[in-house]
Amino acid sequence: MKIFNTAEDMRSASRLARRGGKRLGFVPTMGALHEGHLSLVRAARARCDAVAVSIFVNPTQFAPNEDFTSYPRKFERDCELLEKEGVELLFAPPAAEIYPDGAATWVTVDALANRLCGKSRPGHFRGVATVVAKLFHIVEPDVALFGQKDAAQAAIIGRMIRDLKFPIELVVCPIVRESDGLAMSSRNAYLTPQERRQALTLYRALLEIQSLFAAGERDPAKLIHRGKKIFSAEPQVRLDYLEIVDPETLEFVTQIRETALVAIAAFLGTTRLIDNILIKGNP
Numbered sequence: 001m002k003i004f005n006t007a008e009d010m011r012s013a014s015r016l017a018r019r020g021g022k023r024l025g026f027v028p029t030m031g032a033l034h035e036g037h038l039s040l041v042r043a044a045r046a047r048c049d050a051v052a053v054s055i056f057v058n059p060t061q062f063a064p065n066e067d068f069t070s071y072p073r074k075f076e077r078d079c080e081l082l083e084k085e086g087v088e089l090l091f092a093p094p095a096a097e098i099y100p101d102g103a104a105t106w107v108t109v110d111a112l113a114n115r116l117c118g119k120s121r122p123g124h125f126r127g128v129a130t131v132v133a134k135l136f137h138i139v140e141p142d143v144a145l146f147g148q149k150d151a152a153q154a155a156i157i158g159r160m161i162r163d164l165k166f167p168i169e170l171v172v173c174p175i176v177r178e179s180d181g182l183a184m185s186s187r188n189a190y191l192t193p194q195e196r197r198q199a200l201t202l203y204r205a206l207l208e209i210q211s212l213f214a215a216g217e218r219d220p221a222k223l224i225h226r227g228k229k230i231f232s233a234e235p236q237v238r239l240d241y242l243e244i245v246d247p248e249t250l251e252f253v254t255q256i257r258e259t260a261l262v263a264i265a266a267f268l269g270t271t272r273l274i275d276n277i278l279i280k281g282n283p
Helices: 007-017 035-047 075-084 124-139 148-164 186-190 193-198 200-214 220-232
Strands: 002-004 024-029 050-055 089-091 143-147 169-173 237-245 259-268 271-280
Touching: 002 007, 007 050, 007 089, 007 124, 024 035, 024 124, 035 050, 035 143, 035 169, 050 075, 050 124, 089 124, 124 148, 143 148, 148 169, 148 259, 148 271, 186 271, 193 200, 200 220, 200 237, 200 259, 200 271, 220 237, 220 259
Parallel strands: 002 089, 024 050, 024 143, 050 089, 143 169
Antiparallel strands: 237 259, 259 271
């Protein structure tokens, strides 16, 4: 695996990897890799001739009171994991390479930026869209892979790809869960043993909604009410939002007829976790 720190070197290596019509898959990450990230790498390997990964903790998607400075950084371990998966190219730039002095250009997907996590984390999705656009410009992949756990992010990246005409195929891969159902996240490392047990409240609420939906309930308000009852039994888990939305537009749905996204965000102490499921009604 070759590691690059500058945009120029990474772009040259990517173009070389794509020579002769070969397809390059790309997995952008913020490091602290877990099985969820590695599942994306394997999906890229199955679809492409070469795989590139980026590790960059993006400062512009963190608010001043969020966990940028404490976000887990495990670069050497991450490199070992990527080597085992056969990744050819790793882009690990310093912040100044992505945001040079005086940088004043932003990418904002206006229609979606203030929904779900964007509502409670103002500016978050502007930072996400900007850094991903920069990474796409540098790496020039044929395929980009993201996880379903960050469903709002995937919707925003999909819209950006369409709107800005990036010649990139977007692949969204299923959530990878721990054996007890907790969605894998780098932030799980913050949880105390008690918080780790309480974190399952998110998944239990989703399963409760899924069960009620399977029994025939199609009213989003009733489904959300049932999910919130699960949180009432765990007062230490502070619900940020529980919404049922269109998975592409992130707009509220008033009646579930086709596919809908049930999305949750909640706090355990200072740690914010997200999770979601897709439910599908009758067309």
